[in-house]
Every structure is written in C-alpha cells, then in structure tokens.
Amino acid sequence: MTRMRATLYVLTVLPGLLLGATAFAQTYPAKSVRVIVPYPPGGGNDIIARAVVDELSRRTAQQFFVDNRPGASTIIGAELAIKAPPDGYTLFVSSQTTLAIVPNLKTKVPYDPLRDFEPVSLLATQPYLVVTHPSLPVHNVAQLAALAKSRPGKIVYASSGIGTGGHLSGELFKMMTRTDMLHVPYKGGAQAVNDLVGGHVSVMFATMSSVYQQAMGGRVRPIAITSLKRSPAAPDVPTVAESGVPGYETVQWIAMSGPRGMPKPVIDKLNAELAAGNKSPELRERLSSQGYDPEVCTPQQLGDYIKVEYARFGKLIRAINLKDE
Secondary structure, X not given: OHHHHHHHHHHHHHHHHHHHHHHHHHHOXXXXXXXXXXXXXXXXXXHXXXXXXXXXXXXXXXXXXXXXXXXXXXXXXXXXXXXXXXXXXXXXXXXXXXXXXXXXXXXXXXXXXXOOEEEEEEEEEEEEEEEEOOOOOOOOHHHHHHHHHHOOOOOEEEEOOOOOHHHHXXXXXXXXXXXXXXXXXOOOXXXXXXXXXXXXXXXXEEEHHHHHHHXXXXXXXXXXXXXXXXXXXXXXXXXXXXXXXXXXXXXXXXEEEEEOOOOHHHHHHHHHHHHHHOOOHHHHHHHHOOOOEEOOOOHHHHHHHHHHHHHHHHHHHHHOOOOOO
C-alpha cells in the first residue's frame, strides 16, 4: 500500500509541479531582476554586463539591473549570488577568475564552482595580445622564445596581478616553450600597460581592450594573440599556436549563471533571450567596441566548458606551484 500511495503521489502531484514550473517560466520575469557583477563599475566585465542587461530589459520589458559587488577576488559577489533565492531574480556574471582560477588558487573559498551555480550561457570572450616594448628585438613568438632562452630570468613580463588571466597566460607560455621570464605583478592593468609603454617592462599578455590603442599607435608591438583563431579586430596578428606553440590557448570569458536550484524552464528562457539578443547589431557593436567577441552557448555547453577550464587552470597552478598571496 505504501508503494502504491507513493506511485499515486508521483502520478498526481509531479505533473502539477512541472506545469507550475512551466507556467512560471512563461510569465518570467514578472518583476525586476538583479544581476550581480563581482567587479567595480567601469571595467570590462561591468561594461559587458551592462550591455547584456540593457538588451534583456529591452527584450523582456522588465528591468534587469546591475548590482556591483567587488572585492576579495570576486568572492564577495559570488557568495552573495549563491545565497540568493534560486528563483531567477538574482543572476551572476561569472568569469574564469571566479569559476576556474580562484577556487584553484585559494585554500578557502565559500562556494563550489561546479555545484553551486546553474550555468545559463556564455556572454563574451576576449583573447589576450602578446605585446612587447618596441625596444625588445623580437617580432614574433619564435624570436621571443629564443631570446628568453638566451637570457633566462632577464626578460620581464608584467601582469595586472598574481593569479590573473594575463599572469597565467604568461606562465603557460613559459611552461610550453620551456623558457624563463621574470613576472612582475601590478595592482591593476592600467599601471602595467603604462610601464610597458614606458619601457620599464618588456612583455605583457594583455587583454585586447587594454592595449589595442597602444598597439595600433605603435607604442607597443603586438606579436601574437592567445586564442586558437585570429581575431577580426587584429586579423594580421597570428595566434601563439600557429606561431610555433601548438595547443596554446587562453582567453578571457564572461558568462551568466544563477544560484543552484534555479528552475530549468527559467534557465532555458534566459538562454533563449540571450541567444536572440546576441543577434542584435547594437549589442554586438557595444561588445566588439570593447574588444570582446559576443558569444552564446547552451547551459550544458557552458557547464562542460567550466569543468574543462577549472581542470586546466588547476593543472597549471599546481604545475607552477602558485600560492595564494
């Protein structure tokens, strides 16, 4: 009798729950939606988030608004996001920093990147440019690797901080080319770029948006791009992989997630709206003007991508014995 009652319960109650979730998704969003960005206003992630938020607001006729919660290497914003009700009215703009680097770098992180978030979609990607000061006698990756081998520990490359994408891009390059360059971390990308332009450091693995104008103006020399494909923004710049380091790839990526337990119909609706919005010429122009490539994918694809990136950065961080400082 107990088993029969359980079966009857499933047959009678479960369809109602499913219908309720579907109906909820059909009316979603019925009120404003908070989108947590774990960075201060004005940075690349914030700019991308605001562009996407504006498009979602336009498409759904409901207000999506950015809530900047910077600090602690994005942990403050991430922790706030996972503690929010999983009803679709709090979303999170995540990146490789939050979901792939920080959990591998720090010993205590108050979230599990693979279990505490519901993936929705990628929003944008941006490769790094390998740039050098014009005084460095190199014009391509092969020459940089050869010079670094001839001057072990003498060539200085800058980054916006320890554990950042630019830092780890440089360390991956060193590991795959078996070279040794001296890393100098700065407290932000702007100061690092200024010192590169001034000739105080020689190399930088910088986001395209941070050095594009300097590269086009000849103040720094772009020798390669870190994505597997060339960028439309710099079609004449070869990739690191095609320049003699096969398999080399690093990109900055920005995605949208929600707290664990967010209903699948809501995730699917958000994903569909993001995919439709990605076709907007206005949105694509706003993203590309910042050096980003608009990207969308399915929730499953994003979840799989996060797993790959988490494992890849974890392997690199362990290989170089990088410690949280």
